[in-house]
Every structure is written in structure tokens, then in C-alpha cells.
Amino acid sequence: MTTAIPPAVDDLVARNRARLERAAEIQRRLERAQPPFNKDTVLEPLNELMLELANIGSESSLLSEVHPELGVREAAERLAQDAEKFGTNLAQSRPIYDALGAINARDLDPTALRALTLTRQDMKRSGVELDEATRERVRAIREELVLIEQEFARNYRNDVGAIELTDVSELAGLPADYVQAHQPGPDGKIRVTTNYPDLIPFQAYAKSGRARRQLSFVNLNRCVPRNLELLKQMLAKRHQLAGLLGYKNWADYATEDKMTGSAKAAWEFVEKAYDATRAGSKAEMVDLIAARRADDTTANDLGSWDLSYYVEKVKRERFNYDSREMRPYFEYRAVRQAILDLNSELFNIEFRPVQVELWHPSVETFEVIVDGEPRGRISLDMFPREGKYKHAACFTLRRGVGGKQEPHGVLVCNFPDPSVNKPALMNHSEVVTYFHEFGHLIHVIMEGRVPWVRLTRVNEWDFIEAPSQFLEEWIYDYDVLRRFAKHIETGAAIPEALVKRMREARDFARAVLVQRQLWLASISLYLHDKDPKELDTTKVVFDLAEKYSPTKQDPGTHLEASFGHLEGYTALYYTYQLSLTVAKDLHTKFTNGLMDMTQAKRYRDLILAPGGTKPARELARDFLGRDFNFEAYRKWLSPAGS
Ligand SMILES: [Zn+2]
Numbered sequence: 001m002t003t004a005i006p007p008a009v010d011d012l013v014a015r016n017r018a019r020l021e022r023a024a025e026i027q028r029r030l031e032r033a034q035p036p037f038n039k040d041t042v043l044e045p046l047n048e049l050m051l052e053l054a055n056i057g058s059e060s061s062l063l064s065e066v067h068p069e070l071g072v073r074e075a076a077e078r079l080a081q082d083a084e085k086f087g088t089n090l091a092q093s094r095p096i097y098d099a100l101g102a103i104n105a106r107d108l109d110p111t112a113l114r115a116l117t118l119t120r121q122d123m124k125r126s127g128v129e130l131d132e133a134t135r136e137r138v139r140a141i142r143e144e145l146v147l148i149e150q151e152f153a154r155n156y157r158n159d160v161g162a163i164e165l166t167d168v169s170e171l172a173g174l175p176a177d178y179v180q181a182h183q184p185g186p187d188g189k190i191r192v193t194t195n196y197p198d199l200i201p202f203q204a205y206a207k208s209g210r211a212r213r214q215l216s217f218v219n220l221n222r223c224v225p226r227n228l229e230l231l232k233q234m235l236a237k238r239h240q241l242a243g244l245l246g247y248k249n250w251a252d253y254a255t256e257d258k259m260t261g262s263a264k265a266a267w268e269f270v271e272k273a274y275d276a277t278r279a280g281s282k283a284e285m286v287d288l289i290a291a292r293r294a295d296d297t298t299a300n301d302l303g304s305w306d307l308s309y310y311v312e313k314v315k316r317e318r319f320n321y322d323s324r325e326m327r328p329y330f331e332y333r334a335v336r337q338a339i340l341d342l343n344s345e346l347f348n349i350e351f352r353p354v355q356v357e358l359w360h361p362s363v364e365t366f367e368v369i370v371d372g373e374p375r376g377r378i379s380l381d382m383f384p385r386e387g388k389y390k391h392a393a394c395f396t397l398r399r400g401v402g403g404k405q406e407p408h409g410v411l412v413c414n415f416p417d418p419s420v421n422k423p424a425l426m427n428h429s430e431v432v433t434y435f436h437e438f439g440h441l442i443h444v445i446m447e448g449r450v451p452w453v454r455l456t457r458v459n460e461w462d463f464i465e466a467p468s469q470f471l472e473e474w475i476y477d478y479d480v481l482r483r484f485a486k487h488i489e490t491g492a493a494i495p496e497a498l499v500k501r502m503r504e505a506r507d508f509a510r511a512v513l514v515q516r517q518l519w520l521a522s523i524s525l526y527l528h529d530k531d532p533k534e535l536d537t538t539k540v541v542f543d544l545a546e547k548y549s550p551t552k553q554d555p556g557t558h559l560e561a562s563f564g565h566l567e568g569y570t571a572l573y574y575t576y577q578l579s580l581t582v583a584k585d586l587h588t589k590f591t592n593g594l595m596d597m598t599q600a601k602r603y604r605d606l607i608l609a610p611g612g613t614k615p616a617r618e619l620a621r622d623f624l625g626r627d628f629n630f631e632a633y634r635k636w637l638s639p640a641g642s
Contacts, residue, residue, distance in 0.1 A: 005505045009075045012063065016056045016079045020086060023052040031095040037102040039112055044258035046119070050453040051401055056083040058396045064150070064402070064571045065157065065389040066381055066412055067359045073387065077150050091126035091267055092135050111613050116450035118459060118612075118634060121257065124264035127245055138244050145237045152223075154228045157389055159518045159562070160222045160559060161194040161218035166312050173207035175324045177425050194219040195384045196392075200427060203308040209295070213554065216305035220557035227561035228537065238570065251529035251571040258462045259578065263529045266574050267451070268464075268526065272630065273577050274548060282509030285550050287314050288512070289615065304551040309515075311509040319505035323428055326502070329485035329494045330431050332416055332424035334378070338484030339438050340366070342474060346600040347442060351378070362417070368445050369413050376406035376448050378441050383417035390414060392433050394440030394468075399456045400448020409444035423488050428475070428502070431439065434519055435475045435592075439468030446604055447611030455612035461572055463616035465579030467608060476503060477594050511637055512550050517549035517577055523559075582620055584632035589624065601641050 026049040033041060038180045056079055064076035090096070100120050105113055127138040165171065166189060173181050178201050184190050192215060198218060238250040247253040251263035262265040285302065285620050288310045292299045299411050302310060315321045340351045348370035357377060358365065365379045379397070384390075392413040400407030413434065416424035428435075442465075443457075450456050458464055474480045478499040485494035522544045527537060529582050537560045545553045553559075560566065565573050586607070620628040 004289070007072050009069075012059070012072060013075055013079065015157075016059065016083075019052040019056050020358065023049045023086060023090075026052075027090055027093065027096070030099065032091060033095075035102070035307055037099045039264045040108060042099045042103060043108075043112060043116060046100075047115070047453055048399075049090070050405060051085055053083055054399055054456075055088075055455050056080075057397055062395040062397055062412075063359065065395070066410075068385065068387065069397045070387065070480070072359075077154075079142070080150070081146050085143055086469065088126060088139050088142045089464060091123045092128045092139070093123075094128060097123050097128045101414065111450075111452065111455065114613060115454045119454050122454075125245065125253070125257070125454065125520075126640075130244070134244055136580075138241065141237050141241050141244070145234065145241070148230050148234050148237065149567050152227055152234065153564065155227050155230075156562055156564050156567075157225040158387060159222045160386075160390075161215075161222050162191050163211065163218055165190040165214050170208045170211045171206065173205045174201060175205065175327055175425070177327065177421070177423060178202075178205075181421050194222060195390065196430075197384065197421070199574055200430065202310075203305065204312050204427070205309070208266075209306065211311060212488065213303065213305040217554055217557060220559050220562070224558045224560040224561045228558060231527075231537055231560055231566060232535075234567070235527055235535065235537075238528065239532050249529045249531075251525055254571045255462075257459070259460045259574065260462060260574075263525065263571070266525055266571070269578055270518055270521050270574055273581075273633075273637075275331065276634045277511040277515050277518070278628075280513050280638050281550050282511045284509050287318075288509070290416060291317070302551045304549070304553055307512070307551050311512075315505040315508055315592075319501055319508065321498075321501040321505035323502070325498060325634065326428045326485075326494075327425040328488045330426040330428065331482075331488050332382075332418050332426060334436060334484055334486065335426060335431055336382075339434060341484070342480060345436060345595070347595070347604045348601070349442075349445075362419070370454040375408070376400055376445055377408045378445065379408070379410045380413075381410060382415050383420070384414040388412070388414075392437050394437050394444065396444055398452070399444070399453070401453055401456055402451035404451075405450035407444050408442045411441055413437060417629075425488065432472050432475050435471050436468045439471035440464075442461075442471075442604075443608050446608035450611040450613055451607070452613075457612050458616055458619070459612040460616040461569075462575040462578045463582065465613060466582040466586070466620075467575050469580050470583040470603075473583075473587060474594050479593070481596060495583045502624070514577065514637060515548055515550050517545060518574075520563070521574035521577060522548050523563070525571050527566070529561075579631040581630050582616075582628050584636050585620070585628040586623060587622035588632050 026045050030049070058082060060079040063242055064073050067073050067076065085291065096118065100116055103116060106115065127135050130138070152518045167188065170185065171182060171190065181194060182190050192202055195213070199215065202215055203212055242248070242250045242253040245253060247256070248262070251266070253265050255261060255266050260269060288307070289299060290303050291313045292302060292306060312323060315323070339489055343349055344351065348371055351366040352369065354365045354377065356365050360381065362383055363379050363381045365377055367377055368375050389412050395410045395412055397408040397410055398405055415430055415434065418424040420568060447456060478496055482493050482496070483497055484608060486492065523541055526544060527535065538558055541559050542553055550596040553616050569575060582617050586603065602623060607619050610619055617627065
């Protein structure tokens with residue numbers, strides 16, 4: 001059932017062309033079909049068709065982001081364009097829409113009915129009910145939009161910034177393993193890049209404010225000016241598309257079928273969350289600015305390039321917690337094993353290594369056994385390389401569909417590479433990211449038996465970060481950490497006192513950091529609920545910073561040019577915080593500690609396994625026994641009850 005991906009472009013193209021042809025053949029048959037219209041004559045064949053399309057979409061979007069050969073990445077992008085074009089055409093097929101509409105709902109079980117209802121809703125949202133001239137314009141804009149979005153993502157993937165330091169003293173404050181890995185080159189210069197394993201520790205620890213600001217400046221000017229132009233075009237096309245489809249703007253269109261249901265409700269959520277951060281943020285900023293004043297007596301604010309550094313400094317001074325002390329306990333391979341072990345235990349999963357060569361020799365693959373039954377595969381592509389996706393995300397090589405195919409989920413991250421960094425030590429925050437992304441992966445596996453392609457993932461996009469953020473919590477727990485966090489040199493288990501100090505320090509700056517997230521959410525919403533003709537995107541970023549961001553932005557930077565989510569999440573960056581309110585509420589059930597297997601199993605079966613077979617709110621209700629609410633999140637934002 002599972003085969004390796006041959007690296008050759010020809011194989012990739014041939015396999016997916018064949019998928020496209022099979023899909024086209026089914027579409028032709030469906031469009032010619034005569035009554036009776038029912039599950040067997042319409043819904044099942046359409047499901048087959050959607051499976052072919054989903055497989056093209058999965059493979060092409062993954063390989064366009066990870067394959068080391070440029071030729072394969074480009075071929076994958078073209079396949080994604082073809083699949084997208086095919087998908088829009090299909091969604092606008094009036095004969096299929098009418099055939100679906102003619103099916104007697106009473107003959108369907110609730111899951112099949114939901115698949116039918118959502119499919120028709122998608123078709124309506126693609127313009128199937130519009131006149132042919134308008135539909136054609138929708139198709140044309142969609143085609144253009146895909147090209148723009150792909151180029152935006154491609155630039156983000158390829159453009160790595162770097163600064164050159166002329167003196168080792170500018171590495172002061174960085175952990176010894178980092179300094180070791182950043183020795184001057186033959187020209188006497190030290191190169192620090194914008195790749196995460198370089199960037200994250202540098203922003204957190206480098207004493208040189210000048211160097212931090214310089215690296216941040218370079219990072220926030222990646223993909224400039226090209227992506228600024230592309231963003232403008234992207235916003236214009238989306239706005240135009242929304243208008244043709246009968247919506248005031250893209251934000252209304254994008255939120256309509258989500259938990260929020262409207263841009264207005266999404267904004268209300270952002271405001272409500274922001275209100276909950278006010279008191280905490282005010283107090284935290286006083287402390288952060290005071291910490292900066294110790295270095296610069298004239299300081300009365302904080303630059304965004306200073307935030308991470310001074311958060312660390314306050315944590316050291318007030319809580320005696322130095323996150324650099326954690327690094328020797330988080331060697332990449334040990335962390336990787338721990339994540340597998342922990343998920344095994346929580347969800348009764350076994351991960352069996354599979355020897356299979358995928359797109360890069362560093363990619364590891366595992367067979368996943370759940371409750372003793374094979375349930376698909378996962379692959380881990382974890383280290384930076386040229387031309388590879390720069391952030392951390394969970395992709396699928398295949399989505400699981402009950403009775404048809406098992407899932408194959410793929411994590412794509414940029415962690416320190418044990419074959420390059422010796423030892424490959426991680427920051428605690430990177431370990432949290434690893435757990436987060438693994439949460440998505442487990443979701444892909446668990447929902448892999450849903451029989452309808454349309455329901456193979458949660459329908460409401462703004463719920464999808466809940467399961468991943470839910471899993472982050474485990475990595476703050478001493479009982480979890482002591483199992484695997486062993487010192488790289490001495491082998492000693494992580495000291496309980498260190499974890500205790502980390503937990504005490506953990507609450508500090510939470511409100512400030514959440515405000516930063518809300519600022520990004522506001523950018524993503526604002527850019528999509530206005531007529532883009534009048535928008536200066538950089539001005540929007542800076543204006544919204546005045547309102548939502550507690551830190552000062554560096555003039556001359558262009559955050560939006562490398563804000564990758566504007567391509568994929570469009571208006572929906574608020575997803576992270578809304579999902580977090582759900583995740584925090586789900587934790588309230590774990591009153592017997594995080595290793596409560598009864599709750600873990602309920603969570604697995606009630607939240608993850610149903611995929612999109614139920615509305616997201618219902619999934620949360622099934623687990624909680626009530627509707628989810630904002631209170632656990634509010635409490636988390638003001639732990640002292642401020
Ligand atoms: Zn995520």
C-alpha cells in the first residue's frame with residue numbers, strides 16, 4: 001500500500017498525471033449520469049474523485065516545499081496548479097451540484113449527509129450557482145492567485161538572510177555549544193543566518209543589542225521587495241474573488257465556514273483576548289523596560305529585537321532561571337525518542353522504524369501501530385537545508401481515508417542537525433515546537449479512518465491548532481521531562497529544581513507574547529477586510545503595532561514580506577489564539593495529572609479520531625461534557641488573578 005517516492009521528476013509527474021486522468025474520467029461519468037441519484041451513483045464516485053485530487057494536492061504541496069532537487073520542486077508546483085485548476089472546475093460543475101442536491105437526505109447516514117452538505121457548500125462558495133461568465137472570471141482569478149501564492153512561498157523558502165560579525169565578542173551571552181558552532185571563517189568573519197537554529201538563540205541570548213537588531217532587521221527584510229509586490233497582488237485577487245462570490249471582502253469569505261463564522265466575530269475574539277492581556281502586559285512591560293534600563297539608562301521602551309533577550313534576562317534575575325541551562329538536557333536525538341515514547345504511552349501507539357529512502361537521506365520514517373493495528377506512517381524531515389521550507393509544519397503525503405488508504409503524515413521542521421551541530425542541542429522552546437508539530441501528526445494518524453475525503457480533517461480551520469497546542473503542555477511537566485531529559489555529558493537527569501524554576505518563570509511575559517500573536521492576527525484580518533487598493537501593507541503593520549504590540553518596530557523593516565501565514569492562513573492567523581482557548585479548556589479535564597491515560601484515550605477518540613465528521617464545537621463538547629469557553633484561557637493569561 002505504501003511505496004517510496006522515486007526522486008525522478010518523470011515518476012512524480014507520471015503518477016500524478018494518471019491520478020488527474022482518473023479524476024477527469026470520473027467527473028465525465030458523473031456529469032453524464034442519469035437518475036436515480038443516490039449514495040452509490042453520486043456520492044461514492046465523487047469520493048473516489050476527491051481522493052485522487054487530495055493525493056495530488058498532498059504530494060505536490062509537500063514535495064514543492066522539501067525536495068532537494070529544484071526540478072522536482074518546480075514540477076510539484078506545476079502539479080499543484082493543475083490540481084487546483086481541476087478542483088475549481090469540478091466545484092463549479094452544475095450537473096454534479098444538481099445531482100448531489102437530488103439525493104434524498106433521508107437515505108443517508110449522518111456522516112454521509114454531512115459529507116454531502118459540506119461538499120455542496122464548498123461548491124456554492126466556489127461559484128457554482130453563478131452565471132457562466134462570472135464563473136469563468138472566478139476560475140481565471142483562482143489560477144492567477146495560485147501562481148502568486150506559490151511564488152510568495154517560494155521566496156520565503158529560498159531567501160535566507162545573514163549577518164557577519166567581525167569579532168567573537170559579539171557572540172557574548174550565547175551558549176558554549178553555539179559559540180563552538182559559529183567560529184570565524186577563513187575571512188575572519190562569523191556568519192549568523194536567519195535560519196531558526198541560528199536566529200532563535202541569537203535573539204534570546206546575544207548581549208550585543210546592535211547585533212541582535214541587525215539580525216532582526218535582516219530577517220524582517222527577507223523577500224523584500226518582491227513579496228511586497230506579490231502580497232499586494234494576492235490581496236487584490238482575493239478581494240476581487242470575494243466580491244464575485246458575493247462577499248464584502250476576503251475576511252468575510254474566509255471566516256464564513258469557520259468557528260467564528262464572520263470577520264466581525266473574529267475581530268471580537270481578538271479584542272476580547274487583547275483585553276484579557278492588558279493588565280498582565282502592562283506589569284510585564286514595566287519589568288522588561290527596567291531590565292533594559294540596567295543596560296542603557298536612557299531606555300524607556302523596548303524594541304521587538306530586544307523582547308526575547310530581556311524576557312530571558314528577567315527570568316534569570318527574578319526567577320533564577322536561565323534557559324541556557326536546559327540545552328544540555330535537550331539533545332536532538334534524545335528529544336526525538338522522547339516524543340515517540342511519550343506519544344506511544346499516551347495514545348497506545350507503537351512506532352516501528354521503516355527503512356525507506358524518501359526525498360532526502362535524513363528523513364526518518366515509522367510505521368504507526370495503534371491499539372495493535374497498523375494505521376499508516378509518519379516521516380520526520382527535521383533539519384534545515386537549502387531550498388527547504390523554513391518554518392515548522394505538518395504536511396501529509398497521503399491523508400487517511402477509511403477503507404481506501406492509510407495516512408502518511410510528514411513533519412517538516414528546522415532543528416539543529418546532529419550531523420552538523422555536535423552536539424545538536426535544542427532550546428526548550430524548540431522542544432515545545434517539536435511537541436506542537438507532533439500533535440498535528442498524531443491528529444493526521446488518528447483521523448485517518450474517516451470514510452469521506454471531505455471529512456478527513458476538521459472542517460473548521462480555526463480549530464486545527466487546538467490538538468497541537470494541547471500537547472505542548474507536556475513539555476513543561478517534570479514527570480514527563482525527567483523521563484528523557486538527561487545531561488549530554490554526565491547523563492544526569494534534569495534536576496527537579498531547574499524544572500521548578502522554569503515553571504515559576506514560565507508565566508512571566510505571557511501576556512506580552514500573546515499580544516504579539518494578537519498583533520499578527522490583527523494584521524492578517526485587517527489586510528483581508530479592506531479594499532486592498534488603499535492599503536499600504538507596511539503602514540498597516542506599523543499602525544497595528546501601535547495598537548496591539550507592546551514593543552517598538554524597527555523602521556525600515558517589512559515583516560509582512562516573510563509572514564508566511566498570509567499565504568496559507570490568509571485572514572485566519574487568529575486561529576492560534578482561538579484554538580488555544582479550546583486547548584486550555586481541554587486541559588481542565590486532566591485533573592489527575594497529564595499522564596492520565598483515561599483522559600488521554602478519551603481525548604484521542606473524541607477529539608482526534610472523528611476528524612471532520614462533526615462540527616469542531618461538538619467535538620469539544622463530547623470531550624468536555626459542555627461547550628468550550630474562554631475562562632481557562634483567561635485564567636492562563638492572568639495566573640495571579642490580576
Ligand atoms: Zn500548529
